[in-house]
Amino acid sequence: MTAQEQGDNSASPTSAPQACKRCYLRKRKSQCDRRRPRCTNCVEAKVQCEVSVKTSKRTLLIQTTDLQNNTKELQERIDWLEAFIVSAHSHLAGISDLPTGHTLDSIHDQGPTPQSLRDTHNFVPSWEDTSSSPVPDQNHSASPDLYLSLSALATSGLVMRDSFDTAADVSSHSVYTSAAHNPRFPAIETALEYARAFLGEYKQGYHCVALDEIEEDLNLVYGENGLTSPNFAASRFRSFTVLYLWYCMRRGTEILNETDKQYAQTCRSFAMRELTHVLAQENLLAVQALTLLCAVAIHEPGGPSIWQLLGLAARTAIALDLHRRDDVYLASVSGSMDQAVLIRHNEGRKNLFWALYSLDRLTVLTLSRPPAIQDAIIDVEFPSIPVTRSSIGVSDVALRIHNLQLRIIYGKVYESLYAVSVKTDRPRAEGEAIVADLMRQIQSWYSSSPLKVPFAPISEATTSRQVTDDISYHQVVMALHRPSRLISDVSSDFIRTLKGSADISVDLYRHYWSKNQVIINWNHLCQLFTSCITLAYCFTEHISRPDLNDIPASEIIRRFAQCQDLLARFGPTWPESQKYQTMFNALVAPLVNSVVTSQQNPVTNPADNTDSCITASVTNTDSTGDESVDDMSWLLNELLADTENVGNFSPNAVIRGLWDDNTITNL
Template identity: 25%
Template sequence: MGRDSGTGPAASAAQSSAPARARASCSRCHKRKKRCDRMLPSCKNCVSARVRCSFEDDDLQTASYPILYVQGLEEKLRRMGRAMAAQERNTPQAAEATPILNNNHLYDDFEMPEIAMVDPECIPQGVYGSQVGNTSTLADNAEVLIESPLVNPRPTPDQTPTFGQQLTVLSLEATAERHLGSTTGLSFANLTQMILRRLAPDKADFVFNSHQDNTTEMDLLDLSSSSNPFNDSFFQSLNESISPYPLLFGDLLFTDSAGSGTALDSLAWPSDETHVRRLVNFYFAHSHTLYPILDRSEVMDTLEKIHQDPQKLATQSPLHAFRIWMVLAIGSTAYSSVTLTEESESMLFYNKALQYSEQALGSDEMVGELTDSFIADESPTGPNTWFLVGTAARLALGMGLHAASSYRKFPLNVQQRRKRIFFSIYMMDRVVSITLGRPFALHDDDIDVTPFEDTDEEFIHADSISPQNPLQPSLMAVPLHILSLRKIAGNISRQVYGNVKNANLTLPEREAIIASLHQELLDWRRSMPFPLPDVNESVPHLNTTWYDFNYYTHLAMIYRPSPLFPVSDLKRIKMLEMAASMSLRQAFSMHQQQRFAYNWLNFLALFTATLSLIYAITAQPDDLSTVLRNTRAIADLDLATQLFETLGLKFLAAKEIQGMIAKISRRYKEVRALNDTEPSMGY
């Protein structure tokens, strides 16, 4: 993830020289158990030691570049094309010159429409005033922001960062296309940017300075340290995260297998059975309770056969081999998202699984596509999430998984498995589509099949379902309850953000929609499974705090400015303030419990919650210093800053956002202190 460059030649040079980072450590660093910065063409450790880095001889290594670096190259090509075209027009031999590609249309697919600008005068009064400025004019401007095209142009190196730019970059991690719809909160981000003018005495734009950071590697965090993450235990845990198992991958290194089919062919099954069991168990505790795609019994049978005789891996069917390697990949990815450890191991397992994917799809077309989609959903650096989930949805519709009539010919246990697969796709579709603000691939009106049973698979037989101990919670109760949340999120998306007809309803009718959705969320939170299954203490959604976090993030989605309510009254602003504030506190609580998943989706949710809090505080008509004294806004923003600092160890964009939020927090503190130091006029 890249960040905006600062102004000036130095910043431009830094932007133009953004380094590429390999997917895995170099051979020398891996052998020596050293932290490798993975810079291409040579890592810093090898350069310092004056030895040749294995990256220089590896033409199969894959690498990642910051998004803004690639966008900068695109912009540079445009400028060069325009300069060449202008030069040829001014040259007498222009008519004889070799025709060149019209660079003005070279990147049309990447262009994004301008967002409507607002009158600088139409903003709330400064911090010294007690009332918001012209309310009707502000309302008009808010409507323009909500209804206008929703994607900002990409930032150029001489621009300062804005909330809209950061949200655009975060959202587009999941897709190659540039359209972002209303549910992404992009219009809201731009509205928040405008509201921040209230923090400037001259009502000018609130400007964020872009801070270039020399830290280009993904640092890893020792969560056991609450004060100083960069201590001895941190580096010790870092070394341990780079495979403490000498024979885990045989004699193969990460760099040997990242892109080499020959190396992957010879990749042996991990020899550390304890580690394998840990990953498989974490998969079924974490990923399986989000998307119950696989049958645990089938996976465990395959695992047991391999454990008894590793040579039997070669005799497994492509489908079984694909599943077992992908379970390791997903289990490793999920574990890394909670512990902030390196993901080279999961990429190795993932690449190995892909060797069997085509043959596996031939025998069971859904499993491979779904599991692939899940990996992309957890890690935006993987395949294109948007297309993978869409493809899985099309396959599901083609197989009739949405229609109850297609289930009658199957035994009961097969019916339940097909339902779990279908509603896993449904949940993925809701998450990805709402995140990107795009239409759903699966529509509720087309679905007449009921959800899967609240029963674990071992109690489901071909012709009946055995009773399960009512005092022992079912694992399937968790994804069923999360499915209910995804349905509510779909209703919010459709009624608040997607149905243009609703915007023409009367005020009481629109308020009734908001109240109904709020009640649905309340009922969802009050009916959560209890007690939750106690299978792994690190799984976020097996803790009540996760449900609180999601309740408040969805509540904020209802009450922030939207096409249904482009302008918020004080009541809705107060509700938004409460929801955003509680979202951040629940996230920080999970962070303290070491239950927070540091992935792209939570990163985006935190950013949106922080924007919601900033908007709700700054847009209130009361004197801003009074609002700040009577709320926990500053303390909550400081919590958000700590969360973004931790996320910055994995996502470079989080460091930029951390600086932006910290600056707003400092300005809030100045405003609060200014009023506190004013002499009292009382007698």
């Protein structure tokens, strides 16, 4: 046997599925060992070894199928690795288009160039071609510290706890290139309807996006390659975030079915995976994205601090001069821009800045945190008021400016009463004069509401909006009259005013609930909780101060029952509200026991027919009864004053949700 023959016979070739032609014709089929390229019989006979053509085709088909499967697995692996690289280095978004072996240094480190804030909204006429962008100065490479903060936020995937029960696996839907084909998204007609409803009903706080912009975004993501094209990253983030916020807002006024929950979770998942693109640079898109994330934080329990998100957004906005007047801001816009486009661009950046400002001041009053943007550096004008009116008969922008004027007062209240710079040794008369001046401002704001003009019709929409203004007004009144750094020991007149506003605020929320109009979010929960503990504080002061009228025990317990009932209504969709319920029960239990014991007149039916009776967690506590009214007064006084000596017993800690279970138990 030759070396060639030995090589053929000693190798480890594959086996054929049937005998070769020679063995088959010689009736030696069972003796053919089916070796390839030649069986042993053919090697020994020194002849060609052939198989039938039919067998060759079958073998080729099997081999082709195996090869295709292996190729598919390799391609999926490549896609996964490229996605992993892009998530860590957003400037390599075009890596899949490069030839193998091409140097990566040739990729300009500008991140993806999504079509963001396009011509229709005219923040930037086009980011498709960055070389011809009319505003190159607005696309800074982020400063190192800000870039690291944005990158950390982007790569974290925005760790916020899901507000809905279902979970969406984004990777399992990567086969869909358009939202129109993905069954986990609503139909485009429904998506457009929801987006218009969201911006129409709730846009007073979310003017960072415009209706025509979202409509174009949705048409893009529901079009060809809408879910995959890097150019549509910003459109996906904006449109899916707006849809998710709409579902969050509906959650408080109606029961969502499982399909809606699935839609909501899918929109959230697809929006959050675009963070690496929308936060890639220090530009208008990043400010817009961070402002929308702040709105998400308001409606989602847990997750990043809204105050931290506002800080990042504010720093970026200031770097871009969004807070400056027109002549200063427009001077930084280089390149030629059509006059009409320039006007729309400028209005867009004003809307974006004031949306950010509005959220910042809301956080200032609610969390008693320093503002991210100081009023002293702001000289940008309000957005222009259009001629057209809204569906409730008043200009949308007029209502928004009215809302912004309220937010400005929020900042003044904080800076005058609660900021660290407030002098604590100021004479009482001076402090009360400051409060009186701020009261005049908030009363002027309230009386100048566009809803009070003669042509404003009376409707369900105007009534709902007026209730919102009423709640905001009384929140400011309470902030002005409760103990603060400016006035730590408030007068009895302040207590009377404080109790009046707390009573009205609780009643307004009861009215809101009766109409199914309370939006379940962080702001309403904190405002309601603040109203309830303020009411408890006033009750203790009425008991301890001889110049204040006594309040019957039945009234105290009836009010506490109403507060407890309102707080419990947040429970089904906002689990964190249980923490606030526990804190409220722990705070009022000693007061209830002391009042009932001191008056020797226990109430057997504390709540009227329209109110929920107080539960066993309040009336049947484990308290020994040793807590006095004086002790309760001190605790609530310190709780509301937010002094340095009370540690976790402060409204800041309560409202920020930083109480742990041990703190609540030991309260």
